[in-house]
Amino acid sequence: MIGIRNGFSRLGLTAAVLMAMNAQAGVTLNAARVGAADVAALAKFYEVAFGMQEVQRIQMPASLEVMLNFGDTVAAAKANPGAQIVILHRESDAQQDSVAHLIFNVTDIQATAAAITAAGGTMERAPFVFGNTGITIGLAVDPAGNHIEMLQQPKH
């Protein structure tokens, strides 16, 4: 706690921030979201490439939003309390965002890379080993241009 307070002092943050921080015990990650001009088509990509299941969709007059999660069945995916992946409508896929907003843990990165390509995505960098960690990283782009990253832990 002292270290954190010192960090705040360096940043010049106020007591109000510290009080507010203490109120944030009820915050958790609900989902990571990417955008697409064609939401339904991109949802199919995530279903096919990563074995995800659609767990909810919100159809608004001018936009569609699809929620996906992991599970052997739709029922299992709906019961999965883990953070979802959400696809939200955007007007255009022509964007310059190079940040990979989704990071996946995978157990077979070569198989995942093949699945991504087969489903219409693009591998922008073949899987490579990260330093001496034994972790293999792959970088890809989905069909709507969102960058995604895959991590494979060392196999023991």
Next chain:
Amino acid sequence: MIGIGNLLTKRTAAWTAGLGASLLVALGAQAGVVLNAARVGAVDVAALAKFYEAAFGLQEVNRLELPGRLEIMLNFGDSVAAAKANTAPQIVIMHRDADDLKDSVPHMILNVTDLAATSAAITAAGGKIEGKPIPFGKTGMLIGFASDPVGNRLELIQQPH
């Protein structure tokens, strides 16, 4: 494992999408995929990490310092040790060269139990609240939108009490 019934559903979906047999083979290999993290970008990664710590009570659990770039991983927990032990997906902040992106997609959605308190914490830590919380139909849910100090949009969801 992907069940047979589910696989058939997948086959139908794949055929509908006009995809081939190779894809179906690849599909069967995807049982080992889970979400690791949601990531946002910032020119000043360390400063933005401090915002997420202050606004949401996140803890830094890892950092990668590479030549010319920094990446910080955060997670929820009452202590750094608890956050490091938290197996839920992390929030990762990665270096980018500019923060002036015109990206309207809120890439991160957070569950909150007290939307007003979280909104106050975001403002106090240097973020911005975008409008008033919106009731989502008749569900009792409240939805709020915010931006972090470098312009990444966030969505906040409060379930009915």
